[in-house]
Amino acid sequence: MKVVQLKITSVLLGAIALAIFPLTLQGQAIEEMECPDYFDGIELSDRQKSQLQPLEEQLDDRIDKILPLSPEVEKKWEQLEENFDRQIEALLSPQQENQIEVLDRWADEQVARISPALLEEEEELNLTPSQEEALEALEEDYEQRFQSILTPEQKQRIEALEQQLDEAIESEFPEPNAEQEASIEAAEEEFEKSVMQILTPEQSQQFQRNLTCDIP
DSSP, X not given: OOOOSSOSSSSOOOHHHHHHOOSOHHHHHHSOTTSOOTTTTOOOOHHHHHHHHHHHHHHHHHHHHHSOOOHHHHHHHHXXXXXXXXXXXXXXXXXXXXXXHHHHHHHHHHHHHHOHHHHTTOSOOOOOHHHHHHHHHHHXXXXXXXXXXXXXXXXXXXXXXXXXXXXXXXXHSOOOOHHHHHHHHHHHHHHHHHHHTTSOHHXXXXXXXXXXXXXX
């Protein structure tokens, strides 16, 4: 069975998840898993989304340069995700595998209608706000359909596997030194100041509440 490149679970990030959440796994690994995303609870306009996207990409690029992943770590992450996929597949019955294959084909068709570049795994996507919204809706739809195929016991087991994957990925993430930590904090502060200039006062309040969960 081919595990679709969508967000099947909360940690299995693929093409859609990367399009919706521009920050890489490197950036996510620095934050607590329980913390909200920067813009949770904030309804952004199309104009704001188009303004924020390059800021997020710039922050992503800066963090990548400050704390680059070695080929060994990247390979280890790939192995962890492949093992996670195999564990998920082992939980499924032949009938469920067939159902998910049908679901995968449907999802690929929907992605192709929104942006064929996603299926081609291009690094520079440059999606419009409307495309991102369509992908987010598709991601949620796929998740609901996928969950409806699973039994309660399978859902519980997958949740445990997700936690294990989270912990394994974090354990492989390189520990930043003092200089790198300072550089990352400076990059994030610059990003936050730029974001505040785009948000309304009400949005800024929610944004600041979300930031209080960041690791110092």
